[in-house]
Amino acid sequence: MDRRSEEPPLFTFGVIADIQYADIDDGYNYTRTTRRYYRTGLQQLKKAQRSWSESDPKPDFILQLGDVIDGLNAASGASESERALDAVLAEFGYGPGPVHHVWGNHELYNFSRSALMRSRLNSKALADKSPDGSPARADIYAYQFSPVPGFRFVVIDSYDVGLLGREESSERYQDAKNLIQQYNKNQDLNCPPDTDDLSRFTMFNGGFSQDQLAWLDSILSSADEKQEKVTIVSHVPVHPGSTDSVCLAWNFEEFLATIRPHRSVVCCMAGHVHDGAYHQDEDTRVHHLTLDGVIETPPHSAAFCTVAAYSDRMVLKGAGRVMDRVFLF
Template identity: 50%
Template sequence: MQPAPRVAFGVIADIQFADAEDGHDFGGTRRRYYRHSLRLLRDAVREWAAERPPVGFVLQLGDSIDGLNARRGEAEAEAALRRVLEALAVLPVPVHHAWGNHELYNFSRVQLARSGLRSRPAGGSAGPPDPLCHAYHCSPAAGLRLVVLDAYDLSPLGREPGSALREEALRLLRDKNHNEDLNNPAGLNEPHFVAFNGGFSQAQLDWFSDVLKFSDENQEKVIVMGHLPIHPYASNGVCLAWNYEAALAVIHSHRCVVCVLAGHLHDGAYCLDSHGVHHLTLEGVVETPPESNAFGTMYVYEDKLILKGRGRIADRVMHF
């Protein structure tokens, strides 16, 4: 008989809600169901509420609303975010939010830090020195630590003009991407150096290593979440953090990380890396037809994670 899990939690990515008719991706070939995505989120919440054992928390892996809202004005963006947060608030459990590129198309970091997407719990979960870096850690169950990474810490998106990290990001991006459109990966030797991706500052990487050192010493299992994949085999080669190698080097220098969860790539992807770390990139809600869905419930056991997927997301057992 299977023992009870330590904890269960919900996972969902790339809701990208906008109160708008269906549209398409930047290439004009993939359909996006902007308005239906909110209904699919509400369906997910209803199913999580009925789970037994109940879910202890939810991971929202970024891009909760679409950049389309920003083109319609700040009030539209605020209204869209309010509706997403209200749908999630039906659950009486914490929701941990990653910040993705679409959040940063709609809001500055200062605005996000004052919004409901600032999900760092009070006390005992200090992040990097930069107060606008949305990275933190917490322990949602005994022997388990969750680390939320900010994959756009190093990015022009959301940063104030003239800020050091914005200028550093622009220099790096222009050094790697010589296309007129910095969102265009065509012809690049490193096609992930596009403006809709981002990276991790050295300060965040140093902080991340310190957190994992603590978990090593306390024999904890660690689940990492962020918007961008950090392994090329859990990506399509484009949707990938700029300095993913640096993030992987931190993870591989410690023993505690068992799984990295990401969004951004709407088709989803998975790999087990050479150090036994599972990298799972979830399919995006926004490109999920209304008759399907894209979310899951993860069960944490002593020696494995079991994902019960819905719709486009497959069931999966990840041993460690």
């Protein structure tokens, strides 16, 4: 018997993505090829919460990878967006530990960035309070936390550069619009360019400012010195091997160039795509996981996972559509 199987984990955490709850009947994706289960998202979350609460040990925290409610709520007005968010956050309140929320495009369909900063989806209060836990620029939703010594998680803002949630008159909106229109010549900027290499330049994606990348580089340099193991968490995937080309961060190359020199980075987790994917970078050996989305998970199945962290690996136990995996460091 592998003696490691008897070793207790240093900590555990749960992960769930793309719940996209709305109190409406089922629909389909934009190409009408995949069913979307809007109303049963709450039941799927309850299923995950029950599993986490009954597990031994219980997760120390939960990562919610974005798109917690669907953009269709906004069509019925701000009050419906608030009701949907209240319903989902109430369910998260029954869970075993604190929830670290990532912002996705659907959060930004329902609320402005400034409103999200004031909302319960801003989990920056869970960030490290140590001198090394310095936050990113105030208008960037990015922070870090360390669940146990030797491990660090960094929540990053994959719509820091983007159109969603910003006033059209703002300088940041205009800068992002000028950028996307260099590559996307369509009148509807939600329609991807025909070229695969450029198809990520749509409104429903975004990217990372130089300020955020510099902040991340600083965090990782500190983690290198301390020989920590770092997991980076975003909504939009950051590696072309872990997603289709249309759901990739705008400046993923700059992001990968930022993390490449840092031996501390062991894993990047994302949502957004709805179909799970995994890739290990051949050069850096970083594990890139894209989690299956609840929104396209039939009610009889599930889409969440529990991760146990050890000194030399993370062991992912999936439920339903999510596959079991082992990430060796």
